[in-house]
Amino acid sequence: MRTASASTTRASTITAEPCSRCDGRGTCPSCAQRRKHAWRLVTVDGLSHEETAERMHLTPARVRLLVAQERDRQDLERYRLNMIATERVRTFLEHEIERTPGLNRAEIAHYLDMKQIDLDRQLGYEPGKNGRRQRKVGIEAASRLVIALGRAPHELDGC
Numbered sequence: 001m002r003t004a005s006a007s008t009t010r011a012s013t014i015t016a017e018p019c020s021r022c023d024g025r026g027t028c029p030s031c032a033q034r035r036k037h038a039w040r041l042v043t044v045d046g047l048s049h050e051e052t053a054e055r056m057h058l059t060p061a062r063v064r065l066l067v068a069q070e071r072d073r074q075d076l077e078r079y080r081l082n083m084i085a086t087e088r089v090r091t092f093l094e095h096e097i098e099r100t101p102g103l104n105r106a107e108i109a110h111y112l113d114m115k116q117i118d119l120d121r122q123l124g125y126e127p128g129k130n131g132r133r134q135r136k137v138g139i140e141a142a143s144r145l146v147i148a149l150g151r152a153p154h155e156l157d158g159c
Contacts, residue, residue: 031066038063039070083136084158086124089145092156093123096149111148 022028034056041052042063049067053060097103109119120126122141124134143153 034058035066035070035073038066042067081158082139084139084142084156086122086134086137088158089137089142089156090123090125093145093149096151108145108148112144 019028019031022031025031038052038056038058041047041055042049047055049060049063052058053063056063058066093105093108097105105119105125106116109116112119117126121128122134122137123145127133139158142156142158146153146156
């Protein structure tokens, strides 16, 4: 029969080592969950690295590494550009409508093979079915709109 201290010591040596599935890079689901949990305990709950290490059965050095990896991941996430503000797309669209006589949103929706109400909801002119206005649109949808206007996607800032 094992004692509590023996099982704790055994658990800490097992989880303190780098993960065999992702070679310690922190990319597997288990490491990602462990990384987020360590970050939350240190940053949100205000525990020290040593307290977090004791709670998670890790070494303090491993906790520091996990917290640093999660901070890096969150920092990179802020710079990821997979969405663009609808305000920017609407401004571009309205400029093109002013520039081209006879062009309107209904015709643009026809070019995109969609209904005008769907285009208006996607660009935040009208609220969606849930009652909220769209604040961001995907890069792919914005690029399709710009191409439908006969322009290159890079002409829309952020696309």
